[in-house]
Amino acid sequence: MRYYTGISNSFPGGLFEHVRTVSLFDERPFEHEFFLRIQKSFPFMEELFLDNDTAQNRKQSYQSNSDTQNLSLIEYTSLYKLSINTVHDDYTEEFLLDAKTYLQNNLILFVSYESLQRVTYNFSRDATRTNCSKISKLHLCDRESRCNSLEEYFPNAKICYLFE
Template identity: 60%
Template sequence: MFTGDKLNLPPTEDIQRTFIDFGKNEVISYVDYFPEIQQGRCHIYSYPSVMLYYGDISNNFRGGLFKYVRVVSLYDEHPFGHEFFLRIVQSFPFMQKVCLNNNRSQNRKKSNESNNNNQNLPVIQYSSLSELVIIDVHDDYIEEFLFHTKAYLPYNIILHINHESLQRVTNNFTRDATRINCAKINKLNLSGELKCSNSLKEYFPYAEIRYPLIH
């Protein structure tokens, strides 16, 4: 819903009360407000759920187990922490495609948290993932998925990403912390301005690279 300058969606408690006699399944709802795009969104679903797609998940996501979901999209105007992605994997153990939209820095409080050898964060295993769309994101989230100290990706991943962002995060395709997961990419779909280089091809040795169309 378009909200403009007003917060006009009903409270979660009021929404919940309208589903008291809905059926045997629990009905879950929560409300998100996004001032920058002047939108309010209300998620309402029965639980357990048989949905194949779960869209626009924010930090307000309540968790649960969604074993049928295969496609997930994540959006918020507030940062996603590493723990958020761990919760997503636990809730969607069989998700095959993730689309992420978040331009907020993760706001690391410790200066060493971006260190490649940080051992305080659990490595998240994306066991069923086959396609990752991280085009409109802050560089922190590219690190979140490509650092082998943060994420374990399976082989044969399709990656959609902005070329300039990828170049920055990989230190012009020389960074060791991203090399392992990048070697697992099967198809690399690039967007943005692009300068072809041998180092890109060497960094993604098994990927079919698709360059943006030049107009």
């Protein structure tokens, strides 16, 4: 099977080498360890869709530990499309913070402009700059006009402004 949809926190794990598209949904928070389990279960995942507007519980403990020093870096080696436009800011940070996640070049990202603005500290945060530079196409789901600071922060991205 190429698709695995509707995965929640109760996902038991396993190895699914043929799955290329994964969607995650839950009303309970997804913690960093959950994303590590997802990456290991779907090593050749190319597309990831995430829907969760509940804040992560363990984010505070990560911040008190020298800003994520004790976390395992999650490497998405095949991921080329990431949709996080219906998520809490914690998940935008989960994927863009280079201490938590390693993304490949040429990623297509669907995200909320407002969440992106908050997580990147108005497009000035160094800790998210590395992963943002790997984005080749950026779809902003709640912005309809250009923003110079955004365009400078995403130097390699074609930016599509979409207003829902």
